[in-house]
Amino acid sequence: MKINNKRLCLIESLVLINVLFTGLCHAQVQPPQTAVDLIISHAQILTMDKNKTLYENGVIVIQNNRIIAIGENTIASQYMAKKTINANGDIAMPGMVNLHNHIPMIAFRGLGENGVNNRLFKFFFPLEKELLSRNLIRIASRQAAIELALSGVTLVTDMYYHEDEVAKSVAEVGIRGVLGETVMQFPVVDAPKPYGGFEYAKKYIIDWKNHPLVTPAIAPHATYTVTPEWLLKSKELAEKENVPMLVHVAESAGEKKLISERINPIPENQSIIKYLEDINFLSDKLLAAHVIFLDKNDMKILKKYGVGISHNPKANSRAGTGISPAYDMYKMDLDIGLGTDGPMSSNQMDIFNVMGYAASVARLPSKDESRFTPFELVDMSTMGGARALDMESEIGSLEVGKKADIIIVDTDAANTQPNYDPYATIAFSAYPQNVTHTIVNGKIIVENGILKTINMSEHNKEWIPLTKKVAEFAKTLE
Numbered sequence: 221m222k223i224n225n226k227r228l229c230l231i232e233s234l235v236l237i238n239v240l241f242t243g244l245c246h247a248q249v250q251p252p253q254t255a256v257d258l259i260i261s262h263a264q265i266l267t268m269d270k271n272k273t274l275y276e277n278g279v280i281v282i283q284n285n286r287i288i289a290i291g292e293n294t295i296a297s298q299y300m301a302k303k304t305i306n307a308n309g310d311i312a313m314p315g316m317v318n319l320h321n322h323i324p325m326i327a328f329r330g331l332g333e334n335g336v337n338n339r340l341f342k343f344f345f346p347l348e349k350e351l352l353s354r355n356l357i358r359i360a361s362r363q364a365a366i367e368l369a370l371s372g373v374t375l376v377t378d379m380y381y382h383e384d385e386v387a388k389s390v391a392e393v394g395i396r397g398v399l400g401e402t403v404m405q406f407p408v409v410d411a412p413k414p415y416g417g418f419e420y421a422k423k424y425i426i427d428w429k430n431h432p433l434v435t436p437a438i439a440p441h442a443t444y445t446v447t448p449e450w451l452l453k454s455k456e457l458a459e460k461e462n463v464p465m466l467v468h469v470a471e472s473a474g475e476k477k478l479i480s481e482r483i484n485p486i487p488e489n490q491s492i493i494k495y496l497e498d499i500n501f502l503s504d505k506l507l508a509a510h511v512i513f514l515d516k517n518d519m520k521i522l523k524k525y526g527v528g529i530s531h532n533p534k535a536n537s538r539a540g541t542g543i544s545p546a547y548d549m550y551k552m553d554l555d556i557g558l559g560t561d562g563p564m565s566s567n568q569m570d571i572f573n574v575m576g577y578a579a580s581v582a583r584l585p586s587k588d589e590s591r592f593t594p595f596e597l598v599d600m601s602t603m604g605g606a607r608a609l610d611m612e613s614e615i616g617s618l619e620v621g622k623k624a625d626i627i628i629v630d631t632d633a634a635n636t637q638p639n640y641d642p643y644a645t646i647a648f649s650a651y652p653q654n655v656t657h658t659i660v661n662g663k664i665i666v667e668n669g670i671l672k673t674i675n676m677s678e679h680n681k682e683w684i685p686l687t688k689k690v691a692e693f694a695k696t697l698e
């Protein structure tokens with residue numbers, strides 16, 4: 221059949237339309253890529269969610285400050301990110317929560333370590349009396365927050381003085397803080413009158429209440445340094461302002477005697493926890509640090525009120541104060557996480573080494589090596605901390621809708637190979653130096669082991685002279 225030019229032209233046009241149409245159809249089959257801020261790809265993801273979901277080759281998608289998708293790496297093609305971190309098989313997990321600290325005391329770390337009797341009175345108090353100032357607290361807090369960020373801690377809970385200065389430094393470094401202003405019966409650096417910290421706390425809480433990283437808190441120091449009247453005033457303020465309350469509870473064997481002598485007589489058969497219940501102090505706003513001396517009945521009471529607990533096994537071992545029955549509390553579903561305590565009590569501030577201590581102090585006296593599995597230790601370091609602070613709907617696990625607080629841990633280091641069980645790698649093998657990336661509130665603050673938020677040479681211009689001044693005074697205490 222002869223095809224004339226006109227007809228050829230028509231056929232060509234039809235072919236062209238067909239090609240175009242097919243092309244269009246293809247374009248429509250490919251879903252458009254969603255523009256996002258950050259993708260972490262090819263990670264072994266420990267989500268720490270309720271189902272213990274683990275992705276061997278996974279992706280986390282972040283928009284603004286939240287996780288908007290998480291799953292197998294195949295979903296990565298649906299997104300176009302401003303920035304992609306290829307984890308290359310390393311572990312991605314929720315940032316760790318350090319539930320108990322006094323971070324400005326890093327200025328005094330390592331002093332009075334050589335078997336000094338009565339270190340508290342010989343070193344702690346004279347150092348604080350002579351040297352504490354707003355300025356020292358701000359600079360030392362920055363040094364501590366730097367260490368925390370580099371070691372994979374994305375939230376630190378702190379109790380000290382001039383807590384607004386601690387807040388400034390924690391926010392500057394870019395980690396989260398639940399930061400409590402101390403209230404106690406003695407004059408202290410920021411409160412010349414007994415319990416002056418209470419008025420200080422009132423203002424500080426209002427000033428910092430809506431900060432994206434800092435949660436201000438009130439910190440009545442301990443059961444033996446605060447009367448029931450002031451404990452209850454603190455509770456009233458915490459409830460009115462809807463902020464946490466941080467207290468040292470049942471930390472030493474002699475604590476009941478101290479309370480009886482200095483604060484309020486406690487009957488022989490009454491426990492410290494029962495005393496706190498009887499004065500109507502217990503509340504879900506309370507985060508109790510240490511909690512060593514208690515029985516099963518006390519645990520039930522703490523559970524009833526939803527009290528959070530910071531288990532600090534390294535500091536407790538180091539000071540020889542005692543072994544908390546933390547395993548029983550964890551198994552009873554109390555809201556329990558891990559903390560270090562201050563740098564004069566624990567020296568290191570990362571949570572990796574605390575996990576090892578938690579397992580050891582649970583296993584040694586019980587002779588039961590099944591106590592605290594690696595998964596349970598990682599759970600306490602992440603979701604446990606979040607639950608203890610009533611922040612579990614926002615942080616603590618990697619799930620869609622939660623804040624993007626994520627760390628990446630190198631699994632190719634000498635000490636993290638082989639990585640057969642990633643929970644065991646994190647709980648027992650990893651060092652803080654294996655943290656390559658720390659992301660808080662969607663922002664990368666540590667990248668390839670380098671802190672991006674602080675100019676270290678500028679920081680050191682303030683930090684080094686401060687340490688020289690401390691060293692000079694410390695010589696007079698030896």
Ligand SMILES: [Zn+2]
Nearest residue numbers: 468509561562
């Ligand atoms: Zn403490």
